[in-house]
Amino acid sequence: MNERILDLFTKDALEAARANNTYRSMRLMETPESSRVKIRMPNGASQEQILLASNSYLDLANIDELKQAMAQAVLEWGTGSGGARLTTGNKTPHQELEEFIAKFKGEESAITFNTGYMANVGTISALCGKNDFIFSDELNHASIIDGIRLSRAKCFVYKHNDMADLQRVILEAEKSRAESALPAPRKLIVTDAVFSMDGDLANLPELLRVAKENDCLLMVDEAHATGVLGKTGRGLAEHYGCAHADVTVGTLSKAVAAEGGFVAGPKQLTEFLKNKSRSFIFTTAMAPAVAAAACNNLRFIDAHPERVQNLRDNVKFFCDALRREGVNVDLSPSAIVPIVIGDEAKAMQVSAKLQEQGILIPAIRYPTVAKGQARLRASLMATHTHEQLQTAASTIAQIIKKL
Incomplete structure (x- = not known):
């Protein structure tokens, strides 16, 4: 393999991504997609997480x-x-x-x-x-x-x-x-x-x-x-x-x-x-x-239209819980609740600390969103419990306030 030529195509872009906090990597999920999952942590251990990052909004994959x-x-x-x-x-x-x-x-x-x-x-x-x-x-x-x-x-x-x-x-x-x-x-x-x-x-x-x-x-x-x-x-x-x-x-x-x-x-x-x-x-x-x-x-x-209504109810409960905790969010008309942090590095820190405490919400950064508009992108499921959502809202608020 011609490593020198490969470096010309790839090295600078990867180094720049690491330097400006936009480098991306994959996390390993060891269980099926649902409201609770197990994630392989950096130390190699498996940890159970409340998943607030899935597009499987009605949680049909496990029926x-x-x-x-x-x-x-x-x-x-x-x-x-x-x-x-x-x-x-x-x-x-x-x-x-x-x-x-x-x-x-x-x-x-x-x-x-x-x-x-x-x-x-x-x-x-x-x-x-x-x-x-x-x-x-x-x-x-x-x-x-x-x-x-x-x-x-x-x-x-x-x-x-x-x-x-x-x-x-x-x-x-x-x-x-x-x-x-x-x-x-x-x-x-x-x-x-x-x-x-x-x-x-x-x-x-x-x-x-x-x-x-x-x-x-x-x-x-x-x-x-x-x-x-x-x-x-x-x-x-x-x-x-x-x-x-x-x-x-x-x-x-x-x-x-x-x-x-x-x-x-x-x-x-x-x-x-x-x-x-x-x-x-x-x-x-x-x-x-x-x-x-x-x-x-x-x-x-x-x-089962009630599944759709359960999702709508969960979105309202979660947005209300965040606002009660002092986090500035609007009531989302969809299943997606953006929590804008602003700084890319800070958004990554908040996401990492949430994962340490058993809550998986990814940090979305440039170029997916504009620079300075980094955010937590919470996406809800019809099967989240109110207890899970309240725990997530309280933890998010605590971590944001400490940074």
């Missing part, structure tokens, strides 16, 4: 009937799909999953991808090209940003959740096009439904209005909304009681507790993506057993 259903699907369908969906990989569980996603989301049709990341990248780059305009919220997820880059469309970033600024950038884009005498572009507004680091929500009713008034297509990524928002967990439109976006993207790896991503909308949209989305066409299909598990888990959510 016996759902685990047994997936095990049975493996026995029936094997461990892999054997090909891309357009060759030999398309199996009955894939079709059943897409049909149920469409029903659950209240859409005509759905198409699945291997990950939510692939759904965003493949959809945006299929819908738009180099002569088109995309209007993107400044806090959108990396998968949306990468999809925009791959599309080669002209990107206009608007201030976070600021509809007046969105209208401004649309008008500026139109003015620049008119002055250049270019043909009329396709126009796409794209936004997260729940912003993953702040936990706040996109203003869907206003986005629908702006999109209609300006002849834009509207795409919403419901990665952190499906299974979380709305009375029955169907997402942002159910939360607001309004119409759906033109294109709804989501993931099956968070509240649904399986793997994969999806796009839901009109039949014409999903047929288009089957023919034009490179991240759908040029990849082996997800294992049929995984598709079956995702479908079973979605059916469970559909049959």
Whole structure:
């Protein structure tokens, strides 16, 4: 191996990350994802932790009937799909999953991808090209940003959740096009439904209005909304009681507790993506057993809306407990509760001290959030007890006050 050349590619970046407290490493979890887990500590010992860091918001991964259903699907369908969906990989569980996603989301049709990341990248780059305009919220997820880059469309970033600024950038884009005498572009507004680091929500009713008034297509990524928002967990439109976006993207790896991503909308949209989305066409299909598990888990959510309400109740209890302890947080409309620390090094210290005391909440730092906006990102489950949440709130407050 040519170590000198490898160093030129990697060494400076790693040293800089260590110096500015943005170096990342993985922790080892020795038990399944749930509200309590065992973590391998730096000294090699295992320690039980209250997990306030999971995207498995409804804690479905450990329900016996759902685990047994997936095990049975493996026995029936094997461990892999054997090909891309357009060759030999398309199996009955894939079709059943897409049909149920469409029903659950209240859409005509759905198409699945291997990950939510692939759904965003493949959809945006299929819908738009180099002569088109995309209007993107400044806090959108990396998968949306990468999809925009791959599309080669002209990107206009608007201030976070600021509809007046969105209208401004649309008008500026139109003015620049008119002055250049270019043909009329396709126009796409794209936004997260729940912003993953702040936990706040996109203003869907206003986005629908702006999109209609300006002849834009509207795409919403419901990665952190499906299974979380709305009375029955169907997402942002159910939360607001309004119409759906033109294109709804989501993931099956968070509240649904399986793997994969999806796009839901009109039949014409999903047929288009089957023919034009490179991240759908040029990849082996997800294992049929995984598709079956995702479908079973979605059916469970559909049959147990009280699970969604339990999550909502826990978020309120935790935010109230933090405020009683003197920690400045707002009541989160989602399952994500950001506790802003500011300094990157201090955020890492708080997270490390929490872990020493049996509470796992990661420190989120630049470049995931802006410099000086480092935070603890607490994410809650429907199965956390009030005792666990009160213990976590009290411990967080004590550690922050001492630093």
